[in-house]
Amino acid sequence: MRSEPTNLRLKRPNSTYLESGMMRFAASLLIGLIVWCSAPSSAWATFLEWNAASDKRDLQQWHPWGDGIVSLDGPWELYWNRLLEPDDFADGSPGSSLTVSIPAQWKSYAINGQALTNEGYATYRMKFIISGEVAGQPLGLYVNNVASAYRFWINGEPMNGNGTVGTDATRMVPRSYPKVYFFQPHPGDNEVVIQVSNFAQRTGGIWESLELGDAEEIASLHRNRVMVWTLLTGCLLLMTVFSFFLYFFRKQERAALWFGLICLAICIRSSLLGESFVYVLFPGLSWEWGVKLEYLSEIATILSLAAFVNKQYPQDAIVRIFPLFVASLAGFGAFVLATPAKVYTQLMVPYIIALLLPVFLYVTYIYIRAALRQRTGSRTNMIGFLGFFVTVIHEILYYTGFVPFGGLVSFGLLFFLLTQLLNLSLLFTRAITQSEMLSIELNKVIESQEETIRQRTSSLQALNVRLERGNQELSRIEHVRSTLLAEAYHDLSTPITAIKGFSKAIKTAVISEEEAPIYAGRIYERSLMLEKLIDNVVELSQLKTGEIQFQFVEVPILPFLRKLSHRYAAEVNAQGIALLWEEPHFALPPGKELLVALDRFRFERVFANLISNAVKYTPGEGVVRIWIEFRPAEHSNNGPVVIHVTDSGTGIPESELPHIFKRRYRIPLQANTGSGLGLAICTEIAARHQGKIGVSSKMGEGSDFHITLPAKIGDSRADTDRHAEGGEDEHDHSAD
Structure with missing residues (x-):
């Protein structure tokens, strides 16, 4: 536990020294770029004097099938502030011109020691000689970005162009993205005339090369470049979707959200750069808004990158700086939206030096700092970002005119993304x-x-x-x-x-x-x-809640009922009503009895209640009959036994029969002295015996109450005989 602080103390001096070295390197790089990019254009200009005639480009030894594509870098005749057509050259030279080479911006040319400006219009003309063998096959011309509109002719034939050429900003419509043209060359001399105008941005002239080659090879080159940029954009779009889904399912992963915004912004910018296929997909997109989107996507990329690294390594981030980045870049973004490209593109160098470069240096500092502190994945991130940073520096040099080609930022970001994927794979592993x-x-x-x-x-x-x-x-x-x-x-x-x-x-x-x-x-x-x-x-x-415990014993039902009938007969006869026991009509095998599992006390409660009700509703000199029937299953000794209590009383209305077993129910229009609970109690006791109670009745003829219980034919035993005779105790049940 004590060794860890010691190790930290040993590492801090070395880490602090490296961090201070990084700060000195970042400051030196920033100052160098400011001096380089702030130098006057005349210091880098190519001064060519007026001459009376221009040379021809000799391509007679060029064979496109073996030598490949050639760049038409010069010599070119440049007619400044003049828009000439091939007919103007038919009767001879239309006047003095500059002999120049391309690619170059107009400001790199000078007349009488005075550098030109990137705003204006001019005509380029070149003559080149090819052999008759080459002239027998169609050729292709790959025209890259020309600022900011052009039209041209090859051997006097118009080849369309891009945008609308004009002598001022009101007559000109900017449009700038790579296009391919095919033509049939002439043996010997061939002529290319190009009109170019620019009143829309800071760059003017043919500032990217023109490539000449076999038609199939030029078409293949164009197709391959489109495929590369499409693949790049597609990869960035997939990474955007993946990052957004990762953030959607894990909201705490804010770094994934910012990483997705980086990919989305670079995806938009990549579709506007390179082959600029977004203009083909959306022909209605103006060049002005295309440039605005290019700048705004770059601003979004830088801000998202700073936020991403802050979320990725919060322990090493300098949180106070981020609001300054947001305020400055958001302010410049609002300026881009409010002004035309002619205005804000003039501020590109200050924008890069003062706004973009500090963010990149900050991110580089954080990654190196995290690597020194051995954060998880920091070394891989640092390598990936340094590769990305190199392409950004190259892009700065390209837009300031110091290198002839650009568009590597998207590929640098792709390299950075691959390092992120590597880190992600390692984490998952x-x-x-x-x-x-x-x-x-x-x-x-x-x-x-x-x-x-x-x-x-x-x-x-x-x-x-x-x-x-x-x-x-x-x-x-x-x-x-x-x-x-x-x-x-x-x-x-x-x-x-x-x-x-x-x-x-x-x-x-x-x-x-x-x-x-x-x-x-x-x-x-x-x-x-x-x-x-x-x-x-x-x-x-107690019956409803199951609190009463039943004592079931197998009782010979016939002797038991015969005994009960005789017991209650005297009481019933005293009221002028005859209580009769009717012997069953079925015969039992010798030595056998019809056995029913009964709780004698509870069953007698039911019997007494039914007898009491029968007597209550039977007039004097009436009859109450007790009889029984057995319904065994076929080829079986088991089956239900039905015990009937039938009276010759007043009867029960048919409409009342379904209700008489309900609690507190009393038959309307009849004298009732009971509580209405007796038959409900009988129903519960019958249910506890696995049986049921029912009734059938006719008005004026009497009622028949019957109890159905499970029974079986079994041997007669001494204990069952004792139970059948009533046992040792008799119970006095008063009916409800």
């Missing part, structure tokens, strides 16, 4: 390797703990199932309790109200002393009714 190692370790842990995890998972799942069932049961019980509580409140309110009324009447002497015993009897009756109602509510609640 490391991440995958680390992930694989962690996966192997995790698998080992999982294998060692697999059985424990499986057991704990199984236990948790079982516990979860039990908890869910318990929760469902608690919810059901709570629902039943709340429902029964509401119903009990409704049912209890009536007898309580009567008791309160009668008691108050007796207390306040509203009722005479002679009538007081009568009302006291009514109070007693209401109290009994209230007690029975409370017992029924409690019992129904």
